Amino acid sequence: xxxxxxxxxxxxxxxxxxxxxxxxxxxxxxxxxxxxxxxxxxxxxxxxxxxxxxxxxxxxxxxxxxxxxxxxxxxxxxxxxxxxxxxxxxxxxxxxxxxxxxxxxxxxxxxxxxxxxxxxxxxxxxxxxxxxxxxxxxxxxxxxxxxxxxxxxxxxxxxxxxxxxxxxxxxxxxxxxxxxxxxxxxxxxxxxxxxxxxxxxxxxxxxxxxxxxxxxxxxxxxxxxxxxxxxxxxxxxxxxxxxxxxxx
Amino acid sequence: xxxxxxxxxxxxxxxxxxxxxxxxxxxxxxxxxxxxxxxxxxxxxxxxxxxxxxxxxxxxxxxxxxxxxxxxxxxxxxxxxxxxxxxxxxxxxxxxxxxxxxxxxxxxxxxxxxxxxxxxxxxxxxxxxxxxxxxxxxxxxxxxxxxxxxxxxxxxxxxxxxxxxxxxxxxxxxxxxxxxxxxxxxxxxxxxxxxxxxxxxxxxxxxxxxxxxxxxxxxxxxxxxxxxxxxxxxxxxxxxxxxxxxxxxxxxxxxxxxxxxxxxxxxxxxxxxxxxxxxxxxxxxxxxxxxxxxxxxxxxxxxxxxxxxxxxxxxxxxxxxxxxxxxxxxxxxxxxxxxxxxxxxx
Numbered sequence: 001x002x003x004x005x006x007x008x009x010x011x012x013x014x015x016x017x018x019x020x021x022x023x024x025x026x027x028x029x030x031x032x033x034x035x036x037x038x039x040x041x042x043x044x045x046x047x048x049x050x051x052x053x054x055x056x057x058x059x060x061x062x063x064x065x066x067x068x069x070x071x072x073x074x075x076x077x078x079x080x081x082x083x084x085x086x087x088x089x090x091x092x093x094x095x096x097x098x099x100x101x102x103x104x105x106x107x108x109x110x111x112x113x114x115x116x117x118x119x120x121x122x123x124x125x126x127x128x129x130x131x132x133x134x135x136x137x138x139x140x141x142x143x144x145x146x147x148x149x150x151x152x153x154x155x156x157x158x159x160x161x162x163x164x165x166x167x168x169x170x171x172x173x174x175x176x177x178x179x180x181x182x183x184x185x186x187x188x189x190x191x192x193x194x195x196x197x198x199x200x201x202x203x204x205x206x207x208x209x210x211x212x213x214x215x216x217x218x219x220x221x222x223x224x225x226x227x228x229x230x231x232x233x234x235x236x237x238x239x240x241x242x243x244x245x246x247x248x
Numbered sequence: 249x250x251x252x253x254x255x256x257x258x259x260x261x262x263x264x265x266x267x268x269x270x271x272x273x274x275x276x277x278x279x280x281x282x283x284x285x286x287x288x289x290x291x292x293x294x295x296x297x298x299x300x301x302x303x304x305x306x307x308x309x310x311x312x313x314x315x316x317x318x319x320x321x322x323x324x325x326x327x328x329x330x331x332x333x334x335x336x337x338x339x340x341x342x343x344x345x346x347x348x349x350x351x352x353x354x355x356x357x358x359x360x361x362x363x364x365x366x367x368x369x370x371x372x373x374x375x376x377x378x379x380x381x382x383x384x385x386x387x388x389x390x391x392x393x394x395x396x397x398x399x400x401x402x403x404x405x406x407x408x409x410x411x412x413x414x415x416x417x418x419x420x421x422x423x424x425x426x427x428x429x430x431x432x433x434x435x436x437x438x439x440x441x442x443x444x445x446x447x448x449x450x451x452x453x454x455x456x457x458x459x460x461x462x463x464x465x466x467x468x469x470x471x472x473x474x475x476x477x478x479x480x481x482x483x484x485x486x487x488x489x490x491x492x493x494x495x496x497x498x499x500x501x502x503x504x505x506x507x508x509x510x511x512x513x514x515x516x517x518x519x520x521x522x523x524x525x526x527x528x529x530x531x532x533x534x535x536x537x538x539x540x541x542x543x544x545x546x547x548x549x550x551x552x553x554x555x556x557x558x559x560x561x562x563x564x565x566x567x568x569x570x571x572x573x574x575x576x577x578x579x580x581x582x583x584x585x586x587x588x589x590x591x592x593x594x
Binding site: 011012013014015016017019021024025026038050051052053054055056057058060062065066069070071074135136137138139140141142144180181183198200205206209210 | 504
């Protein structure tokens with residue numbers, strides 16, 4: 001698999017950023033290389049580089065054009081072995097409680113019906129998966145997950161909702177997500193977690209990071225309410241384990 | 249009783265902004281910061297502040313501030329707005345000392361969209377994730393992560409600035425409707441006809457324009473291989489083209505990642521001018537190279553670095569030349585002798 005990965009390309013994103021693109025698809029091998037490259041560039045601390053944003057298939061390198069000559073930086077990036085960045089850092093493993101269906105997951109029944117599944121089967125398929133966090137994007141702490149069972153692949157809604165609740169556990173196309181703040185979304189809402197993926201008043205403010213793995217644990221509405229109350233007091237509710245815990 | 253500025257009327261979309269929130273885009277947090285970085289930095293420099301000090305940003309005018317301090321030094325920049333201290337008209341793009349009980353009234357925009365009020369010494373505020381920049385969607389920064397409201401009190405970090413002459417900038421940067429952009433990162437997702445349309449006759453800013461992005465109206469841009477990409481990162485100035493083929497320029501409060509191909513990126517030197525084009529205003533994109541974009545950035549930097557030398561003693565009342573504001577050439581085209589453009593048009 002790794003041998004056939006596409007070559008690295010450095011693309012222009014204006015006069016204060018480059019995109020290092022290592023592929024154009026959702027692929028754990030590509031994402032691993034992105035996260036490895038992200039780690040190498042963070043260690044390298046190149047002068048003028050202000051921020052690195054890893055995504056599914058590319059690394060956005062922000063720089064301060066007042067602090068470094070953009071052409072010099074481009075030369076330095078071209079001099080790196082972008083295609084062999086080494087090992088990606090080990091991710092962490094999370095088990096995330098989710099209350100499925102009802103007011104917490106208004107699209108669950110429709111999604112189940114669409115795929116000829118009972119609600120229980122749909123929940124079992126969603127909660128039975130092990131997901132990879134490919135990237136954090138869109139909103140603070142919003143986790144994009146890969147690993148959704150094929151039987152649940154569902155095109156985005158035709159009419160996106162202008163508001164979906166914080167903690168929404170949703171699916172769109174081949175992806176899944178855990179949302180962090182109230183936001184518009186065109187994805188299907190299967191459930192809700194009381195876990196706050198982002199809370200600026202809490203230490204740490206963020207829980208998930210690219211490269212982590214996630215599993216879901218179904219909970220009922222009463223447990224959701226009890227956990228949500230603790231989360232409101234700043235309890236992160238969940239703790240990470242080494243990634244090997246999910247490998248079984 | 250601490251020294252403060254009281255917000256008597258906020259006008260629309262008034263927020264506090266510093267240079268932006270750095271280092272958290274990898275965790276989904278928007279960079280935020282000023283829509284017009286040139287004007288934000290100019291306002292700070294006029295007060296003697298470090299660039300990037302937290303300042304007020306507002307849209308379209310209507311901001312009224314009351315001075316609740318012995319004195320404060322304020323600088324005004326961005327677009328062109330009517331300005332009065334009590335009932336006395338003052339030039340915009342100026343720096344004045346105001347005293348307890350005085351009312352600073354900012355009228356409607358005469359040109360542009362975004363205005364700035366910098367405060368000598370800055371404001372005393374708690375930072376969130378390393379920045380004072382307000383991002384209302386994630387409720388971060390500024391005052392409780394929200395736009396300013398009537399009744400808000402802004403505590404001055406450095407009360408009673410040392411006496412300083414009032415100043416004005418006689419030649420503020422003119423409005424501009426030719427906006428330079430570097431093709432990419434996904435220009436290969438568009439047909440040659442699509443690229444020609446984009447860099448062709450031009451666009452209007454639509455009514456859907458805010459701190460997140462400006463949706464444009466005009467020629468459709470043809471995609472070559474669909475309009476969905478696997479999401480990657482965005483920058484201020486990224487021009488996304490969604491399915492309907494009309495571009496959206498991503499601005500300060502943009503989402504950190506996006507799933508539409510990006511045909512081009514507006515250069516840092518021209519993003520301030522684009523931000524100042526009001527809905528209905530026209531613009532045309534001009535393709536430039538990375539090297540030309542870097543040179544344009546250096547020209548902008550030199551202009552800012554020399555700003556102090558261009559300041560003149562304030563003239564008010566009868567001395568205030570109305571032609572100065574009209575000389576801003578609102579959305580009228582590229583002005584000869586534009587200090588930010590000299591020698592840059594390829």
